[in-house]
Every structure is written in C-alpha cells, then in structure tokens.
Amino acid sequence: MDKSLITVTSPLLPDLDDFHAMLKEIWAGKWITNNGSFHKRLEKELAAYLKVPFISLFTNGTLPLITALQALRITGEVITTPYSFVATTHALWWNGITPVFVDIDPSTGNMDPDKIEAAITPRTTAIMPVHVYGKPCDTVRIQEIADKYGLKVIYDAAHAFGVEVNGESILNAGDMSTLSFHATKVYNTIEGGALVMHDEQTKKRIDYLKNFGFADEVTVVAPGINSKMDEVRAAYGLLNLRQVDSAIAARRQVAIKYREALRGVDGVTFFDDMPGVKHNYSYFPIFIDAEKYGMTRDELYYRMKEHNVLGRRYFYPLISTFSTYKGLQSAGPENLPNAHKMADCVICLPMHHALNQENIYRILNCIRK
Numbered sequence: 001m002d003k004s005l006i007t008v009t010s011p012l013l014p015d016l017d018d019f020h021a022m023l024k025e026i027w028a029g030k031w032i033t034n035n036g037s038f039h040k041r042l043e044k045e046l047a048a049y050l051k052v053p054f055i056s057l058f059t060n061g062t063l064p065l066i067t068a069l070q071a072l073r074i075t076g077e078v079i080t081t082p083y084s085f086v087a088t089t090h091a092l093w094w095n096g097i098t099p100v101f102v103d104i105d106p107s108t109g110n111m112d113p114d115k116i117e118a119a120i121t122p123r124t125t126a127i128m129p130v131h132v133y134g135k136p137c138d139t140v141r142i143q144e145i146a147d148k149y150g151l152k153v154i155y156d157a158a159h160a161f162g163v164e165v166n167g168e169s170i171l172n173a174g175d176m177s178t179l180s181f182h183a184t185k186v187y188n189t190i191e192g193g194a195l196v197m198h199d200e201q202t203k204k205r206i207d208y209l210k211n212f213g214f215a216d217e218v219t220v221v222a223p224g225i226n227s228k229m230d231e232v233r234a235a236y237g238l239l240n241l242r243q244v245d246s247a248i249a250a251r252r253q254v255a256i257k258y259r260e261a262l263r264g265v266d267g268v269t270f271f272d273d274m275p276g277v278k279h280n281y282s283y284f285p286i287f288i289d290a291e292k293y294g295m296t297r298d299e300l301y302y303r304m305k306e307h308n309v310l311g312r313r314y315f316y317p318l319i320s321t322f323s324t325y326k327g328l329q330s331a332g333p334e335n336l337p338n339a340h341k342m343a344d345c346v347i348c349l350p351m352h353h354a355l356n357q358e359n360i361y362r363i364l365n366c367i368r369k
C-alpha cells in the first residue's frame, strides 16, 4: 500500500522554463529590486485579478499588517480575534498596541460582531478581524459598529485571496486589507504579501512607508521600514497568477469530494459554501465531536500521522494562550469559550491543487472508521 507522505499543503509552482525566460530578462536588465518592471506589472495584474483599485506589494504577509497600523496611526487598543495565525496579534504588539480579544461566531470561525461593542473602551482605535479560512466576515455589521464609534477597520485577509461576495471583492471592505503570498497560501510568491487600499493618496503613503519613508532621493517623510518585493519573486508571481484559477478549481473538486464522503460520518462537521460567495478553498477544516465520533481530535490527528497523512490543527493553540498574551484581561478562557471550543476540535485536512483521487481516498480512510 502507498504510504507516501501527504502534506497539508503543497506550493503552486510556476513552470521552470517560463520562469527561466523571465529570469533571463531580469538578468539582462540588471534591475533586481526597487519597484522594477516586474513589480509594476504584478501590481497592475493583481489589482485587475482581485478587482481592487490599488494594491502595494510586500515582502511577506506580516509587514503589511504592521505597516497598515502605522499608516493609519493606530494606537491604544485594537479589537481582534484569538482564532488566527499569530502574526495578526504580533503586528499589534510590534506597534505597541494592546490587543483586545473578542470571541468568535462558531458558525463561521470569524470574530462575532455581537461581541465587539462590549469590548470597546475610550482607548479603542480600530478593529482587526480575520477572514478565517477565507470565509468572509460580516463586513457590513463590522463597518456599522466602526462608523458608530469612529474606529478604523483593517482586515487580515491572508486567507481570502480572490474571495468575492455578490461579485465584489472582500478585499474592498474596511479601511485596508492585507494579503499573504507565503508558500503555503492559495497564491504564493514564495514569500510575499500585499496591502489593498481604496485611494491613490494612501497607496503613495504605503509605498513610501515600505521603502524607509523615502518620497524621493533626499526626502524621508516618515519612519518607514524596508518591506519591498524583489523582481525575481514578482516574476514568479506573474507566472503563478496565470494558473491560480485552475489551482482553485482543483481545490474546489477536493472540497466537493471531502464533503460528499464526510456528510454521513457521525461526529464530524465542516463548513459548506456560503450563498453568494466565491470561495477560494484555501483550507478544509473539520471539527470533531469526540463523544459522537468515538475518538478525540488529537487521537484522530495522530492516527492520520501514523498513516503519513499530515493534517494541521489550525488554529490551535489560540493566540490568547501564548505567553506574551495570556496575561491580558481579554485573554481569559471565560471570555473566549467559542474560540477555545473550535481550537480544541479542529483539524485542517490536506488541501491543495495536486491532491489526486488516491490521496483523497487515503485521507478519507483515516477518518471513516
């Protein structure tokens, strides 16, 4: 029996010959970073693909979070979710901002809008939600609350590449949205990321900030950082953009097969597609009810591992339990019951464009008894 390793994800890689042709062009031009032609082309093509007015490329998905907070001059307290990758909260911490955790809605895994108002204090300046697993947040409700209290909204949209609600990009919600193009994401530039904004003025400011604050050769307008994407990765990104639609279509087929097979399994639940939403199938989380399933989440996780099937317990442990954050008042488990419950029963199944029928069969066989 085939026991080859099945990993939770596998990077989408451009064709090597195509990449080589682009490298030759870069070598010939000898312009390898600092807003070169591939960088400009990728920004243009990504804005069109994602249906957003302005985008600024970054060297990873964490620096756009940090830079957005700087650009909007966010201070004091920011309301956020503990059910995410640590970078979301770390970006606040690096800006000297106190994260205030609110619980999630168990039907989506996203920040529960009903819990936001109670967490607002005179020090609150912004809300930083996450579209977890690429499932859109209730952006309308969140904006209403933000407007009522005069708060900014920055979405960590690292999982939401290409996600649309009723034909409109989810990345247009809030004041800004951030993307990650890390190797493990739906669309990757090896390492990379971006910030999406609504107007040219803001893009200009962001472009200064990601280049040390330089507005021209001799003018530094702000204490910027260096988070520019280079030409090699921009070229790689242009090639991957050509095949990301077919990668998402392949992921969708995997999701359909998982759902078909798991619908009848007692004690296993999962998310269905949401009406009006164009999903990107970035993750396939399942949730284990140990009593009904007859095995705990961790028992299943290790059984899968024995069969060389590597799921991941995203997002366990919760960010609020890490040493930096666990002393915060809002980090108490009594404040976050739904987040704890989800973190304790989740496994993300392998999900990528290259899973074949046999892989899927092996994965499902670990879960079905």
Ligand SMILES: *Cc1c(COP(=O)(O)O)cnc(C)c1O
Pocket: 060, 061, 062, 063, 084, 085, 087, 088, 130, 156, 158, 159, 180, 181, 182, 191, 192, 193
């Ligand atoms: C991947 C990820 C990030 C960080 O992106 P990097 O490109 O790895 O820096 C931030 N937030 C979330 C929710 C992520 O999943």
